[in-house]
Amino acid sequence: MAIELHGYQYSVYSWIARLALHEKGKAFDWIEVNPFAEDIPASYLAIHPFKRVPALIHDGIVVYETGAITRYVDEAFEGRRLQPEEPRNRARCNQIISIVDSYAYWPLVRQVFSHGVFRPMMKLQADEKEFQRGLEAAPRILSALEDAAGEGRYLCGDGITLADIHLAPMIGYFARAPEGRDLLQKQLRLSAWWADFSKRATFMATSPRLPPAVR
Ligand SMILES: N[C@@H](CCC(=O)N[C@@H](CS)C(=O)NCC(=O)O)C(=O)O
Structure with missing residues (x-):
């Protein structure tokens, strides 16, 4: 089908x-x-x-x-399970997805990426105040994600889960802004996760093709 x-x-x-x-x-x-x-x-x-x-x-x-x-x-569908069975890991996974949707999307993507990267790239009008508001909101969000992330290679243990899949594209856009990258670097576990995940073949294969930056 x-x-x-x-x-x-x-x-x-x-x-x-x-x-x-x-x-x-x-x-x-x-x-x-x-x-x-x-x-x-x-x-x-x-x-x-x-x-x-x-x-x-x-x-x-x-x-x-x-x-x-x-x-x-x-x-x-068949294949590797992307949700942990163990209740604590599953709770973390669902919590990260919810943090991303409720608190991260707007500041990281719609404010920092859109106004700092995407709109300038597309030669559309960008609002510096929106960009700055996103940057101001970002540290609390990144710090909460740092606290929620586990010690393993991935956010919820040693296997990839839907939490990684939900967060990585958001960070992928946020980190296109140099100011976003600087803020991310302050979170050690999240940075280590990002350094690894951003090289993943599926992640690179699915990344949107953006025109060259003008900023
Ligand atoms: N809650 C929705 C959010 C989806 C969403 O906001 N998508 C954006 C693009 S990334 C969109 O369609 N935006 C159109 C708009 O804001 O009018 C979901 O989880 O799918």
Whole structure:
């Protein structure tokens, strides 16, 4: 049964869903949808009433909300399990995913990356105040993630989990800003994790192709 992933090439959440599918070794058809466009097709709005990306369609089910998509991908398909069985590790994994969605996405991606990297790169108007607000919020978020991260190679132990898959694209965008990289370096475990994870083949293969920086 074919898998369709509807997403936007620069969307960090679409990147997370792509990465989960790559980690499970599942091929999929990519359908490009720009959620910021004026003319989002009505067929997409019927799939995602909140006009966000990504959304996944497989075997008669439509799933939106990235955390639900990655859990579905993990549970519906064969391959390495991406959620710890052990309750403490599983709690950490779910906690990290929730921190990312609730507290990290907006400052790290929509403020620091968008206004410090992406908009200048695309020659769109950027707001320096938004960029600075993101940088001000970032230390508390990075420190909470540092505390939540375990001692193993990955965030929740010695195997990759959905927590790594959820956080890595966010850090991937945040660390494109030199100021973001500097803040990340202050968190030792997180930096060591990032140095390792950012070289992972699936991560590199799924990274959005951005035009050259102008900043
Ligand atoms: N809660 C959603 C968030 C998805 C989301 O915010 N996606 C962004 C792109 S990374 C989007 O579609 N933004 C469109 C907008 O803000 O109008 C999820 O987990 O999938």
